[in-house]
Every structure is written in structure tokens, then in C-alpha cells.
Amino acid sequence: MCDTCGCNVTPGNAHLVKPGGALHRTDDGREAVSVLRNLLHENDHTAAHNRQHFDQHGVLAINLMSSPGAGKTALLEATIKRLGKELSIAVIEGDLETENDAERIRQHGVPAIQITTGSACHLDAHMVHDALHQLDLAALDIVFIENVGNLVCPASFDLGQHANVILLSVPEGDDKPAKYPVMFRAADLVLLSKCDLLPLLDDFSTDKARRHLRELANPAEVFELSARTGDGMTQWLDWVMDREARLEHRLGELHTDNHADATTAP
Amino acid sequence: MHELAVCQALMDQVENVAREQSAAHVVSIHLGIGPLSGVEPGLLSQAFPIASAGSLAADAELVITSLPVVVHCRECDCQSEVQPTRLLCSHCGAWQTTLVSGDEMLLERVEVICEKSTPAQARGVLHS
Ligand SMILES: Nc1nc2c(ncn2[C@@H]2O[C@H](COP(=O)(O)OP(=O)(O)OP(=O)(O)O)[C@@H](O)[C@H]2O)c(=O)[nH]1
Numbered sequence: 001m002c003d004t005c006g007c008n009v010t011p012g013n014a015h016l017v018k019p020g021g022a023l024h025r026t027d028d029g030r031e032a033v034s035v036l037r038n039l040l041h042e043n044d045h046t047a048a049h050n051r052q053h054f055d056q057h058g059v060l061a062i063n064l065m066s067s068p069g070a071g072k073t074a075l076l077e078a079t080i081k082r083l084g085k086e087l088s089i090a091v092i093e094g095d096l097e098t099e100n101d102a103e104r105i106r107q108h109g110v111p112a113i114q115i116t117t118g119s120a121c122h123l124d125a126h127m128v129h130d131a132l133h134q135l136d137l138a139a140l141d142i143v144f145i146e147n148v149g150n151l152v153c154p155a156s157f158d159l160g161q162h163a164n165v166i167l168l169s170v171p172e173g174d175d176k177p178a179k180y181p182v183m184f185r186a187a188d189l190v191l192l193s194k195c196d197l198l199p200l201l202d203d204f205s206t207d208k209a210r211r212h213l214r215e216l217a218n219p220a221e222v223f224e225l226s227a228r229t230g231d232g233m234t235q236w237l238d239w240v241m242d243r244e245a246r247l248e249h250r251l252g253e254l255h256t257d258n259h260a261d262a263t264t265a266p
Numbered sequence: 267m268h269e270l271a272v273c274q275a276l277m278d279q280v281e282n283v284a285r286e287q288s289a290a291h292v293v294s295i296h297l298g299i300g301p302l303s304g305v306e307p308g309l310l311s312q313a314f315p316i317a318s319a320g321s322l323a324a325d326a327e328l329v330i331t332s333l334p335v336v337v338h339c340r341e342c343d344c345q346s347e348v349q350p351t352r353l354l355c356s357h358c359g360a361w362q363t364t365l366v367s368g369d370e371m372l373l374e375r376v377e378v379i380c381e382k383s384t385p386a387q388a389r390g391v392l393h394s
């Protein structure tokens with residue numbers, strides 16, 4: 001069993017926990033050591049550490065994921081244009097090779113840290129941790145993390161975000177949630193992007209996209225928007241503002257609780 | 267392909283276990299993988315020789331057990347085994363379910379041979 005946090009023993013695998021402790025020695029000199037720990041244990045602990053950093057500074061962290069070219073950077077640009085005056089925003093950009101996306105963001109006067117992953121098809125918690133220390137978290141309200149465009153790999157790596165937002169651009173088809181269940185199960189919000197193209201794509205049903213998401217037992221909301229025309233942006237921006245306010249509220253309560261504990265302690 | 271990264275993380279854990287046990291080498295590594303973990307057992311097996319090369323586990327057998335996808339229904343309180351792309355309750359059809367098993371990627375067990383092993387082996391060394 002995980003000695004750090006007792007994670008990972010679920011009803012589904014509890015039968016694997018052998019009675020008689022973690023170590024079992026057989027006559028032929030073999031030792032069977034029972035571990036029962038998530039393969040990405042290190043990543044998960046760094047992710048928790050990142051989340052602490054974010055919480056400490058009251059910074060909302062949003063992990064944006066999608067297939068390549070679904071419109072993540074365009075959405076961020078449109079979001080910065082609308083919220084950049086009210087809120088202090090920074091962006092962490094994950095990309096295989098280029099600095100292009102970070103440069104696009106910087107043109108809007110927002111700090112952007114580019115992580116070039118080389119051959120890695122996803123961001124991991126360590127990469128995000130390194131990027132965090134290049135940002136002045138105390139001066140920020142929101143950090144958007146634009147993950148590498150990929151509907152498979154990023155889903156397995158917790159980064160320490162508060163919410164996963166997944167873009168599904170309408171040219172990709174409405175059955176993407178059924179084809180990529182691991183990714184779409186992780187969504188806290190799904191954005192159907194490039195909705196200005198809906199009139200051209202008569203086979204994309206927004207209802208079907210929603211139904212596929214429910215079939216993954218995911219209750220997440222689904223918004224329709226277009227970063228290009230601005231349609232539907234308000235609902236998304238309200239969602240971001242609401243999450244930011246809720247984080248501030250939660251951290252405020254935590255602070256009061258800690259304070260109360262400290263003053264009533266003997 | 268993130269399986270190589272996952273496999274490297276696996277090797278770090280296996281090497282820790284081997285070191286703690288003062289193992290001479292690792293005989294076998296046992297994983298439990300659910301289809302909703304995002305890790306493909308086949309790709310993991312392919313990545314293993316690359317990630318384990320030159321380590322104490324270079325000759326180890328990688329044994330991967332596929333774990334079932336099981337959901338618990340919050341509507342009718344039933345448990346059912348389902349397909350990874352349809353997590354609906356198979357009793358009442360509700361989508362309001364909670365995953366009980368199926369998203370694991372677990373290192374379950376490592377079998378090692380120890381340097382200073384059993385008395386029987388120690389005697390064997392003396393005799394040779
Ligand atoms: N019609 C339309 N096109 C869009 C919209 N948003 C983005 N695009 C176009 O889609 C293409 C990709 O957009 P990006 O914002 O670079 O997509 P991305 O997800 O950041 O791409 P990667 O970072 O490479 O994965 C560009 O040609 C954009 O102009 C939209 O709302 N409507």
C-alpha cells in the first residue's frame with residue numbers, strides 16, 4: 001500500500017492486497033514485494049505540490065486540452081481580450097517544438113511561459129512546476145495551461161490544475177467523447193469550439209456530443225462558442241469568473257478556519 | 267506516446283524496491299491496468315525493454331493484468347461491469363454512476379532475488 005497517502009486501494013483491487021504484510025519470501029530465494037502504488041505516483045505528488053502553490057496565492061489553474069488545432073490558443077487570445085483588464089492572467093504553453101503560441105499570447109500583454117516538450121506528447125507536473133517558478137504567482141488571478149494538442153496522453157497526467165477544460169471543435173465530429181473516453185471523462189467543462197462552422201457541418205449534433213459525454217457518466221456542462229465571432233463567449237467567461245470567485249471563497253474559508261483553530265487551540 | 271514516460275516512472279519505482287530489498291535482480295513485475303487509465307498494455311510492454319535496459323530489471327518478466335470496468339449506480343445502488351465507452355448502469359440505464367474500478371495503473375508487486383538470500387542459497391554458493 002502507498003505509505004505516503006494510502007492511495008490506490010480500491011474495491012476493484014483490494015483482493016490483491018495479500019494478507020501477512022508486504023513481503024513474502026518463497027523457498028527458492030525469491031521475495032515478492034507488494035507495492036500497490038500508482039505508476040505515476042511521483043507525478044501525482046508533484047501535481048499536489050503545484051496545487052498548493054496555486055492555492056497559496058489564490059490563483060485559479062485551468063488545464064486546456066484538445067486535439068491539435070481545436071482552437072485553444074485562439075480561445076485564450078479571445079479570453080485575454082475580454083478578461084485581461086479585470087483579471088491578471090498568465091499562460092503556460094505546452095508544445096512539441098515551437099514558441100509560436102507563447103508569442104501569440106505575449107502580443108496581448110500577458111506573460112507566457114513556453115514549455116517545449118520535445119518528443120513528449122503531454123505536459124507533466126514537473127514541467128509545470130518548473131514553469132511556475134518563472135511566474136510571479138502573487139501578482140496573478142488565473143493561470144491557463146495550454147496542454148499539448150492530443151486527446152490521448154495529457155489525460156493521464158495530473159498537473160495540479162483546479163479544472164480540466166476540453167475543447168471539441170465541430171469539424172472533429174460529435175463522437176469524439178466516445179472515441180476518447182479517458183480524456184472526456186476527465187473534463188470539468190467541455191467547449192464545443194468553432195461553432196461558427198456549424199452551418200457548414202450538418203452532421204455535427206451538439207445534442208449527440210452531450211449524450212456521448214453523459215454515457216461516460218460525466219455531468220460536465222457543455223458550452224457552444226466561437227472564438228472567431230465571439231458567439232457564446234459570455235457563458236465561458238462567466239464560468240471562468242465564477243470558478244475564480246469560488247476559489248477565492250474556498251481559500252478565504254480555509255484561512256478563517258485555520259485562524260479559528262489557531263486561536264482556540266489550548 | 268506517453269507509455270515510455272509511464273514505463274520510466276515504473277522503472278524508478280521498481281529500482282527503489284530492488285534497492286530497499288538489496289536485490290541482485292528483479293524476476294518479475296506485476297501491473298494492474300484498467301482500460302480507463304489511458305495506458306495501453308501493449309505499448310507499455312513494447313516500451314519496457316527500452317526503459318529497463320541496463321537496470322536490475324533488464325531480464326524481468328512484465329506481467330500485466332487487465333482490470334475490469336465496474337460502476338456503481340447512484341440511482342439504483344447496483345454495481346455492474348460495463349464497457350469503457352459506456353459507463354451507464356446496466357440495471358437501470360442511468361448515467362449517474364461512479365467508477366469503482368477500471369482507471370487504475372498500478373504497480374502491484376515486484377519479485378526479486380536477493381544478494382544475501384536464503385540459507386539454502388548461501389550454502390549453494392559455499393559448495394561451488
Ligand atoms: N472558424 C473558426 N476557426 C477557428 C476558431 N478558433 C480557431 N480557429 C482556427 O483554427 C486553427 C487552429 O487554431 P489554434 O488556436 O492555433 O488551435 P490550437 O488548439 O491552439 O492548436 P495547437 O496548439 O497547435 O494544438 C487556426 O487556423 C484558427 O484560426 C473559431 O472559433 N472558428
Ligand SMILES: [Mg+2]
Pocket residue numbers: 072073074101146
Ligand atoms: Mg495552440
Ligand SMILES: [Zn+2]
Pocket residue numbers: 002004005006007041
Ligand atoms: Zn501516494
Ligand SMILES: [Zn+2]
Pocket residue numbers: 339340341342343344355356357358359360
Ligand atoms: Zn442503476
